[in-house]
Amino acid sequence: MNDYILVLYYSRQGATAEMARLVARGVEEGGMEALLRTVPEVSAVSEATVPPVPDRGPPYVELDELKNCAGLALGSPTRFGNMAAAMKYFLDGSSSLWLGGALMGKPAGVFTSTSSLHGGQESTLLSMMLPLLHHGMLISGLPYSEPELLTTTTGGTPYGASHLAGNDSNLPLSEEEKALCKAQGKRLAMLAAKLA
Numbered sequence: 001m002n003d004y005i006l007v008l009y010y011s012r013q014g015a016t017a018e019m020a021r022l023v024a025r026g027v028e029e030g031g032m033e034a035l036l037r038t039v040p041e042v043s044a045v046s047e048a049t050v051p052p053v054p055d056r057g058p059p060y061v062e063l064d065e066l067k068n069c070a071g072l073a074l075g076s077p078t079r080f081g082n083m084a085a086a087m088k089y090f091l092d093g094s095s096s097l098w099l100g101g102a103l104m105g106k107p108a109g110v111f112t113s114t115s116s117l118h119g120g121q122e123s124t125l126l127s128m129m130l131p132l133l134h135h136g137m138l139i140s141g142l143p144y145s146e147p148e149l150l151t152t153t154t155g156g157t158p159y160g161a162s163h164l165a166g167n168d169s170n171l172p173l174s175e176e177e178k179a180l181c182k183a184q185g186k187r188l189a190m191l192a193a194k195l196a
Helices: 015-029 063-067 085-092 095-100 121-134 175-195
Strands: 004-009 033-038 071-079 107-114 162-164
Touching: 004 015, 004 063, 004 175, 015 033, 015 071, 015 107, 015 162, 015 175, 063 095, 071 085, 071 121, 071 175, 107 121, 107 175, 162 175
Parallel strands: 004 033, 004 071, 071 107, 107 162
Antiparallel strands: none
């Protein structure tokens, strides 16, 4: 059995990275290892390259880490109601896994951060689900048995955890948002264990 959930994210201002760490904590509370990874930025300069290891934060993801995971938590800030280009670029490069059916039947969940409450949280979460559905992954949201979905006045959706970062992207995660991130990670770990 593959014994880890890949928590893969892209973050510019730090909120999505913090969410990823909370999702990872939830994965571990659910009894599985969390493998925290990020993706490099996309450059408009075609000759630009990035160092193999980021200056800070977790390492860049390798395709084999996605291939061999028991489940996936995918996070990105919102860019005009869609996932960030860096995450889309990485997913666009995963067609070899699609051809081999490497991700079929594995659970996946998504999470996002926006600067405004109506800045595209749900559409971003849905946009991240599309390539995962093409890969044959089993999408897991957050059920309303999570009480924070009914009490939050910030982020949090049944499609996945979300965060309202504010216009300057400096609002801290609310207690409800933190709880939902951890609940999503725990749920993925439990589903992966049951599917194994």
